[in-house]
Every structure is written in structure tokens, then in C-alpha cells.
Amino acid sequence: MVDTIAKKFYDGLAKKKILGAQCGACKKWTFPPVTACRECGSRKITLKQISGKGTVHFYSTSILPPKKFAKYSPYAYGLVELKEGPSFMTMVEGLNAATPDTIRKGNEKLPLKVKAKVSNKAGMNVVVFTTKK
């Protein structure tokens, strides 16, 4: 029987808990969690809280943001490598995406350590990262 993983993930966010999946076979992490390990395909996964620690490597912003997130534009959308291993992409607070020049200068300062947090974006609790310590 397949677990209600997506619901547990989003219910977890409402309690400020950010869940990933650790594989019982290869021990590697999948984030966000799905029904099998993204590394080895095993179904022996356990939902666990991630550390929330990560490193942002690149970011930018689009002049044609998705309809759902247009009201936040321009926002920094970045590639974050989690301490647990997986890469994830989401909004990164604390990075300046106001102009091409600030994006260029901002990227010159990367990689930077970031911390995950739960934030309500367009009516849903999601995971974003912040450069604030």
C-alpha cells in the first residue's frame, strides 16, 4: 500500500516540519519525498525531517514569471544543494534579483550557505531558503 506522502509533506509544513525521505537500502536522501528512492529505486523509504541546511549555487529571475508567482516578481529563484545531498530549486530570500546587474553581482558571491524555512506563497505553505543566519 502506498503512503500518502505528498499530504504528509504539506501537512508537515503546516507544523514547520520539512520532511525528506531516507532510503533503507542505500541510505541516501530523496527530497522532496516520493514513493521510491531517487537514487536506487528502493521502496524502503522513511520520512524524516531534513536538517534545513544547504548551499545556494546559482540564481536568477524571469521577466515572464509563472502566473501563480507573478506578484512576487522579481524574486530570486535558486539552485540549492541540501546538506543531505539532493538538489532543490525554490525562492531564495536575501539574494537581490532586482536587476540584471544585481543578479550578476549576487551570483559572483555564490556559493553561500542557506537555511530552509516554511513560507506561505500564493496561498500554500512551501519550502524557501534564506541567506539569513
Place this chain on the structure above:
Amino acid sequence: MVSKAKASIVGVGCTKFGNVMKTPGIKDKTFHELIAEAAFEAMDDANMSGKDIDAFYLGSMLSHTSHAYSHHTQMCDWLGMQLKPSLHFATACSTLNTGLGMAAMSVASGKFKTVLVVGAETLSSYPDDNPVKRKAVDPQDLWYWTDFGVDQIYAYHHCYDIATAYGAIPTLSYAKKYGLNLDKMDEVMYNIYKAVSKHASLDPKAFVKDDIKQIAKKKKFKDPFDYWRSKNNPYFAYPTRLLSALNTVDGASAYIVTRAENAKKYNKKPVDIIGFHWSASNYPWYGKDATEWAIDKTAFSGAYKMAGVKGKDLDYLSVHDCMQIYQLITSETAGYFKKGESWKAMMEGRTMFNGDKPMNTSGGRHGKGHAFAASPGAETYELVKQMRGQAGRKQIKKPIKLAAQHNHGYGMHAAVTVFKGR
């Protein structure tokens, strides 16, 4: 050793790419008529009619604008193929590349002798509750519907931004990896666009009609690079400019695949399908080195293994360039260029039709235009025409004996097919 083919392309067809509300040649044509036009050209090219073909596979992605998803059943009449086996299939923007492998397997299995594959997309408008009255699509709606192709449980809702994911970050990553500052990277992207726009200007079916020199001149710029850096060409997602990104268009494409041993009965210059492979990956498609895409490596290595070839052996390469940064990244993954070397080749114009390493000679997803599922068929059309020596003013001078075509399908599928001329 190069593999022996079991399946060959004996007919190709392609409509003009543009806007069915405006573009001469396709104006006022319905989705069904676009499909018929591409299919009939392929049938004529193979000296066949619908009754000579055993089955047809119809590829398209966006039902929001086609207002159709069981269209293969509707299309049997329009194609003259009543009661023939048919199906609808999709791997998004790689669809008609995937169809090459499907058709090759179908004829190689012995079930069918000949298969028609046709793809179509109408992205600029949709029927406004009236089949011959269309309404223009709002670009944000188009991308909202398109983004149904990316991970809908997590990625989309986490502030997903396609232009940054697909264009900006791979470009930043390529520049960082190979020590190019972002001014130099901009110059590299300009040089890629020179080839994109030149090829499109020489293709009578392409959406873009002018090369960069003509575009700049019309806007009163003496130096095309000044135009490139002007407000006419803003950053779509820094450092990716608008002219480095796709143009969404309407259009259809088709090809006919038959058993290799029968191919010369239908066409004097068949093109053999000698290898193919596909790979799928959920988001994100890369890690901190955004130039390394596992799906592309998997698709190329599988197709090359089946074909018995290597990337350095290719005479022509077509890569998916909805963001032109993939002309760099994917040509290196393909082994067509060594890692970190493709940008130099683009600066020197070597990938032009008259260069020694030709690529994407119909103008790619910006120049020819991006008609999601149908575009890979337009790229196969170009490749077959080049291999036959029928590519007109942009004919590559050296004989094209071995070629490969790569496509991405949102989000994300990679399809690679390897072709051999006779």
C-alpha cells in the same frame, strides 16, 4: 561497427511554421488541416497514399490550444486512412523524435510494413467555441498550461520559474565551469544567434525571416552586436536574453517509416534509422554543475550503442535549443565537441551550414519556431533533406552520411535518434 538498419525514412513533410491567424500559407488552417498538409507532403515524397500505409501515430502536446486529444480517431478521415490502426502519443517537445523509435520498432517487429508519424501543435491561438474562429492565447496562460509538464506535486508550487531553470542557471554554470566572464558569455550567445537567424532566414518554412544583420538594420543599428545588447533584446532571465529563447509557433510535421529492405521502392534516397534511445528524469534535471544532464548522457549513449557509432563520427548534429545554451551543453554531451570547446566553435562560425561542424541548420526552436510536439519532426525534415542534398540555399557542402538528432520533452524527457544515409 555501424549497425545495419531495419527501418528507413522514405517520406518527410512539414508545414510552414508561424501563426495560423496571420502567417501566409497556414493562415486560417485548422489543427486537422495542418496535420493533413504535413502528412500529404510526406506521402507524396514517398509516392504513397493513405491506403499504402499500415498505421499512423499522431503526436501533440497541448490539448488546451488544439482542443483535441483523441484527434487520431478524427484524423483517419482527413488522412484517407479510415479504419487503420492509430494512436495518440506525447513526450512533450521531444514527441516526434520519440516517434522515430516507435515507428522503427513497429516495422522491425513485423507487425507493420509502413507507418506514418505526424505531429502538430497550435500554440498561438485556440478555437473560440467555433472551429474556424480563433482567439489569441495570453502568453502567461500558455506557460501555465505548458507547466503542467513539470513536477506538479512539488516543483511547480515551489515558485517554479522555467526561464531561470532552463536558461539562466545552465548559462551561469557553463560560464563558471569554463572560466568565461558573463560579457564574454553574452558574446558567445550572440554568435550562436548569428547562426540561428542566418539558418532561419534561409529556410522558407521558418518563423524568423531575417538574420541578425537584417534585424538590426531595420531598427537602424549599424552594428548588430549593439542591437543584441540594446533594450530591443532584454534579459528573459539574466544572463539569457530574449533572442536566445524559443518562439512558440503553430505547425505540423510528418515522416513515413518503412522496412529498410523495401525503402528504395519508395524513395531513391532513403535515410536509415540505426539507433535510438530515450530517458526520463523528474525535476530538477541537474545538480550544482548544471551543464551535466544525466538524461542526455543516457539517451546519447543508448542511441550510439545501438547504432555502433560515436559522437565524433557524426557529420551533422541537431540538438534541442529552446534555450540556445543547449547548443553548447548538448553538443558537448553528444561528443560532437570536446567538453569546454563548443563555445569556441560557435564563435568561429563552425556550426553554420557552411562550417565544418554543422548544427541545427533550419534555425532551431527560435528561428524555425517551437511547435512543441511537432518541432522534432521539422528537425528530422531538415536532417533528411540535408542527407539527400535537397536543403536548398543552406545545403551543407560535405556529404552527410551520419547524423544524430536530440530533443528534450518537458519535463524532462531526452530522445536521441541516429541516422545513416545511403
